[in-house]
Amino acid sequence: MSSVSQLAKRFREVLLDGLWIANTNFKDQLSDVSWKQAITKVGSLNTIAMLTFHIDYYIAGINNVFEGGELEIKDQFSFDLPPVETPEQWNELLNKLWNDAEKFATLLEKMPNSKMNEVFVDEKYGTYLRNIDGMIEHAYYHLGQITLIKKMLTH
Template sequence: MSSAAQLAKRFREVTLDGLWIANTNFKDQLSNVSWEKATAKVGSLNTIAMLTFHIDYYIAGLIIVFEGGDLEIRDQFSFDLPPIESPEQWENLKSKFLSDAKKFADLLEKMPDSKMNEGFVDEKYGTYLRNIDGMIEHCYYHLGQITLIKKLLN
């Protein structure tokens, strides 16, 4: 299996269908969250909806780069979630996340292994491999937060 295919598998595990590292994934954790719980505040923690938006913001931004576009995302905007005021808006956010996660993994899987050691957009960001590994780690970090917030809400 190519390096890109292995990375795509790891990314799918945390976002769509895996159980190996955390015994869960984003799709599983978000599947039974109502919009009220998704937007409920627990102390000073981010909401489940906010964390979902935050991770999708980065996934969507990297998809643009994978497709040959510019890196347009900025950390300062990664929590700029518009208010979620209905079940439909929450379902739309979840659907966008899952669709973007699938697209990210599909694009990654098709990437030649030679691309992994190339510079990612700007030298200061390191290589494609570093950024893809970072995305996977970032996903696990926030998946853990979502799992804990769900427990606190229950």
């Protein structure tokens, strides 16, 4: 299996269908989160909806680069979730994450392995490989938060 195929598999594992590292994934954890739970604040922690938006914000931004566009995302806007006021809006947010995640993995699979060592947008960001690995690690970090917040809301 090529390195891009392995990266795409690792990415799908944390977002869509894996059990290897955390014995869960975003889709599994979020599948039974209600709209009310998603927007419920636990102390000073981010809401599940906010963390869902946050991880999708970065995935969508990197997808834009993968498709030949500019890196338009900014850290300062990564938590700018519009109000989620209905179950339908929560479902739209989830569907956007699933679609963007699958798109990310599919675009990654189409890249040549040699692309992994190329500069990602600007030298200050490192290589494609560094950014893809970072996205996977970032997703696991927030998956852990979501899992804990969910437990706090349901126990």
